[in-house]
Amino acid sequence: MTTSPKPAQRTVADPLDVLHTRTSVKWSLYPADVLPMFVAEMDFPLAPEIRAALAETISRSDTGYANALSSGLPEAFSAYATEVWGWAPDPSLMRTTTDVSVVIVESLRRLVRPGERVIINPPVYPPFYDLVEEAGGVVDEVPLLDDGESFSLDLAGIDTALRGGARGVLLCNPHNPVGLVPSREVLTELSRIVAKHGGFTLSDEIHAPLVHTGVEFTPYLTVSEEARAHGIAAESASKAFNLAGLKSALFVTAGDVMSRMVTGLPDEVSFRTGHLGIIAARTGFTESRGWLAGTIAAIEHNLSVLESALADQLPAARLRRPQASYLAWLDLTELGWGDDPAAVALERAKVALHHGPAFGAPGTGHARMNIACAPDTITEAVTRLARAAV
Structure with missing residues (x-):
């Protein structure tokens, strides 16, 4: 029984x-x-475990710079993703940084040349507009489809935009503000469309740990070999555990080209990660x-x-x-x-x-x-x- x-x-x-x-x-x-x-x-x-970890850290006056090279955060995230989503990303192919916005803008700086277009899907997180511009790109809007009952990605519209010269897709998965969680089938088709045009997908997955009961979240980098080849995922504990002010996030990759790009980022991109942010995020993923x-x-x-x-x-x-x-x-x-x-x-x-x-x-x-x-x-x-x- x-x-x-x-x-x-x-x-x-x-x-x-x-x-x-x-x-x-x-x-x-x-x-x-x-x-x-x-x-x-x-x-x-x-979370009480995070509060205790931070209090212990403060009690030691341990408030210096983060040691991003041995923080344990990539390993903690990988263990969490394995247990919750059945995905075991390689910690050696990740890099830490301050927040998801930095993951996005630093990736876009290397993925687009000045004036190249990046697809977003409004209504969408407002900083997406600013981050594309900050990286030298131009926003290409392909709005979500809305049938009056539900929202969905406009795959045909994304295909058309990429065919017309857009370089790639800045994806919000799960989607802010409408709460859409695209299915594996939809994301697989998206990966094939992007690959067909030689583009990239940068997937903001900051809300992923907060999917609701009965809903299955699909990490973009799990859906196909194409996705692993051209994708970067932006991951963080900040929304799930309410840690935005502590500053830590992860570049996550799974393919050779994107992994070389991320692991080749200037040391300062990781060095700026918050020490307390790493401790809090690691504790959230492992204990909370x-x-x-x-x-x-x-x-x-x-x-x-x-x-x-x-x-x-x-x-x-x-x-x-x-x-x-x-x-x-x-x-x-x-x-x-x-x-x-x-x-x-x-x-x-x-x-x-x-x-x-x-x-x-x-x-x-x-x-x-x-x-x-x-x-x-x-x-x-x-x-x-x-x-x-x-």
Whole structure:
């Protein structure tokens, strides 16, 4: 006789009086009467194992430079990926750096020449636009397909853009902000399209550890030999374990050309990795799986809270349940709040959401809400928005 696994105990958010003592951008940008639900920071306390590891490190005054060459982070990530996704990337083909944005921009500097086009799929993480430009490239938008019920990658559109001269694809997998987790079949076909045109795929997989129950995440570098030959994955513990300020991420490769490019990066790219970031990320991947399961359970519960609150109080708002992470993409078009409803929400409701148009033209009339918080915060936010909509 077998028994079902015991459900994870939901992680509980810190109370507001504690949260208001934080000094990160989420809690310092707006006055105290504004509910900050814009930037991707969690309101949950750190995993206890990470907190203990950092406290022990501080107690030794061990706050110097990171030894990126023997940090143990690539090995920790590889072990995590093997256990969770059935993928055993080679630690020797990885490099550490400060964050996923640096993985992206330093890779693009070497993958595109000035003026060459890089495909992105809006609505998408706003810094993608800036990172392509910073690397000397030009953004080529191939928006997600939207059939009114679900989103998907426009493979035919990507094929056309590559045929027209675009150099490669900057992929968001899982996708921020809509929470799309492309299937293995879709990613395999994408890899074949990119290979056919001699391009590259740079896959931002920062939200991968936060896929929801019953959803299968597929690392891009696992789908085909073509993907391994032309792909780079940007990996980090920062979103899963709420470590953005500690600064560590990984370039991950699996093919000769990309591996030589990454292992040949200037030493400074790795030397700038945060020492505390390495310790926290390594501890997250190796010791904090229970906390992560509880956090995902809390996020899934909060999605249900949000769905119920919107149905009861703000039925004009539309939410399609994401497959990953803690970001809710809200279609607020029917409220009549214009192209950027987040601006109206801040002014009238004192709820700070992320501005939809920043994610590209498909973000018009939309806003992104961070639901990694207490359920009561979500209910209060919807109540405020509903009052402002009257």
